[in-house]
Amino acid sequence: MSGALAGKRIVLGVSGGIAAYKAVELARQLALQGAEIQAALTRSALAFVQSLPFEVLTGRAPISRMFPIEGAAHPGDMPHISLTGRADLIVIAPATANLIGKFAGGIGDDFLSTLLLSARSPVLVVPAMNPRMWSSPAVRENVKKLRERGHLVMEPGVGRMARAEEGEGSGRMPEPEAILAEVLRLLVPPHDLAGMRLVVSAGPTRERWDAVRYLTNRSSGKMGYALAAAAAARGAEVTLVSGPAGLPDPPGLRTVRVESAAEMREAVLAAWKEAHAGIMAAAVSDYRPAQPTERKHKKKDGPLTLKLERTADILAEMGKAKGKRLLVGFAAETGDLTKNAKDKLRRKGLDLIVANLIAGEEDAMGADAATAILIRAGGKEEHFPRLRKDALASAILDRLAEMWQKVKSTK
Ligand SMILES: Cc1cc2nc3c(=O)[nH]c(=O)nc-3n(C[C@H](O)[C@H](O)[C@H](O)COP(=O)(O)O)c2cc1C
Numbered sequence: 015m016s017g018a019l020a021g022k023r024i025v026l027g028v029s030g031g032i033a034a035y036k037a038v039e040l041a042r043q044l045a046l047q048g049a050e051i052q053a054a055l056t057r058s059a060l061a062f063v064q065s066l067p068f069e070v071l072t073g074r075a076p077i078s079r080m081f082p083i084e085g086a087a088h089p090g091d092m093p094h095i096s097l098t099g100r101a102d103l104i105v106i107a108p109a110t111a112n113l114i115g116k117f118a119g120g121i122g123d124d125f126l127s128t129l130l131l132s133a134r135s136p137v138l139v140v141p142a143m144n145p146r147m148w149s150s151p152a153v154r155e156n157v158k159k160l161r162e163r164g165h166l167v168m169e170p171g172v173g174r175m176a177r178a179e180e181g182e183g184s185g186r187m188p189e190p191e192a193i194l195a196e197v198l199r200l201l202v203p204p205h206d207l208a209g210m211r212l213v214v215s216a217g218p219t220r221e222r223w224d225a226v227r228y229l230t231n232r233s234s235g236k237m238g239y240a241l242a243a244a245a246a247a248r249g250a251e252v253t254l255v256s257g258p259a260g261l262p263d264p265p266g267l268r269t270v271r272v273e274s275a276a277e278m279r280e281a282v283l284a285a286w287k288e289a290h291a292g293i294m295a296a297a298v299s300d301y302r303p304a305q306p307t308e309r310k311h312k313k314k315d316g317p318l319t320l321k322l323e324r325t326a327d328i329l330a331e332m333g334k335a336k337g338k339r340l341l342v343g344f345a346a347e348t349g350d351l352t353k354n355a356k357d358k359l360r361r362k363g364l365d366l367i368v369a370n371l372i373a374g375e376e377d378a379m380g381a382d383a384a385t386a387i388l389i390r391a392g393g394k395e396e397h398f399p400r401l402r403k404d405a406l407a408s409a410i411l412d413r414l415a416e417m418w419q420k421v422k423s424t425k
Contacts, residue, residue: 017048018202024049025097025104027126030058033108033142033187040190041071054126080125094129101135108142108187111153118156139167142187164383164402206415208249213285214242215296217259219275223303224311231297234380235259238295240407253285257296275299275325286332291340294329333363340417342366348373355389365391
C-alpha cells in the first residue's frame with residue numbers, strides 16, 4: 015500500500031463518547047494513507063458505533079475484550095502487550111474523561127486501558143466530552159499528568175457541541191483531518207535537513223583514575239540519541255559521538271563510541287571539520303584526575319585526595335572557528351537557568367542553546383522527558399513545557415532547519 019503512512023503501524027483506540035462516529039472517518043483517512051491499523055474499541059464505544067465499519071476499513075477485526083483473548087496472532091499471544099511492542103503510534107480518538115483518568119491513574123480494567131499501560135510509542139490523546147466535564151478539576155489534573163509524561167493531548171475544538179442545548183463550548187473532538195495532520199507530523203518527518211552533515215554528541219564521559227575506577231555523571235544519552243535519530247530521519251548525514259550511554263546504535267547514521275573527554279574531543283573535532291552543523295548534547299566532564307594510575311589503588315586508612323585538572327572545552331573550540339556552521343549547545347543548570355544559559359551562548363559563540371533544569375521535579379538528566387528553554391543568538395527565548403525527549407528533539411531540529419535554510423540562502 016502506498017501513501018504517506020505506508021508501513022506505519024497505528025493502534026486506534028476508540029472510547030465511549032458521542033464523537034466515536036468520527037473515529038470511523040479517521041480510520042478511513044488513516045487507511046487511505048496506507049497505515050496498518052488495529053482498532054481497539056471499549057465496551058462503551060460499542061454503544062455508539064459498530065465494529066463492522068472499522069473491520070471493513072482497516073481489514074482487521076477490532077479488539078474490544080480482554081477475556082476471552084481477541085486478536086491473538088498465535089496461541090499464547092497477548093495482544094495488549096504485543097501490539098504496543100510493534101506500534102509506531104497509539105491514537106485515542108475520542109478519549110473519554112473516563113479513559114483519560116484511567117490512563118493517568120495506571121488502571122487497566124479493559125483491553126484499551128491495559129494496552130495503554132504497555133505503550134512504548136508516543137500516545138496521541140484526542141479528548142472529546144461535555145465542556146463541563148472537560149473543565150472539571152479531575153480531568154484538568156489528569157490531562158496535565160499525561161502531558162507531563164510526554165504524551166500528546168490535543169486541545170478539543172471550540173464550537174457547537176453534539177447536542178444543540180449544549181451550545182458552544184470547548185470539548186468537541188477535533189475533526190479527523192486535524193487528527194490526521196497531527197499523525198502525519200508525528201510519523202512522517204519532513205526532509206528539511208537533507209544535505210546537512212551534522213555531528214551530535216551524547217552521553218556522559220568517564221575519566222579514569224585507576225585501573226577500575228572513574229569519575230562520571232548522570233547523563234543517560236537519551237537526548238542526544240533522540241536528536242541524532244530524528245535528524246537522520248529528516249535527511250541529515252549524522253555522526254553521533256557517544257560517551258558510555260548503554261543505548262543501542264540508532265539506525266541510519268554513524269555512531270562513534272568514546273569514553274573520556276579527550277577521546278570525545280578528538281572524535282567530535284574530526285567530524286566537525288566536515289560538518290555543516292553540530293549539536294553538543296553530551297555531558298562532558300570538566301575535570302579529570304591529574305595523575306591516573308594503571309594499577310588499582312590499594313585502600314589505606316584515612317582519606318584519599320584526588321587532584322583534578324581541567325579537560326579541554328570542546329564547545330568553545332568548535333565555536334571559535336565556526337564560520338557559517340551552525341552550533342547548538344546545552345546548558346544543564348541547577349539554578350539561574352536563563353542567565354547562565356545566555357552567558358554560555360555568548361561565551362561559546364553558539365547559535366542556539368537548550369537550557370535544562372537538572373534539579374528537583376523538573377530534572378532532565380536520565381529522564382525520558384525534559385523541560386527546556388530554547389534561546390537563540392539574537393536573544394529570542396522560547397519556553398517549553400515538560401516534553402518527551404523525542405518531541406523536544408523535533409522542536410530543536412525545527413529551529414535548526416530554519417537556521418539552515420537561512421544559511422543556505424545567503425551562500
Ligand atoms: C449519550 C452519551 C454520550 C456520552 N458522551 C461522552 C463523551 O463525549 N465524552 C466522555 O468523556 N464521556 C461520554 N459519555 C460517558 C461515557 O460513555 C462513560 O463515562 C463511559 O463509562 C466511558 O467508558 P470508556 O471510557 O470505557 O469508553 C457519554 C455517555 C452517554 C450516555
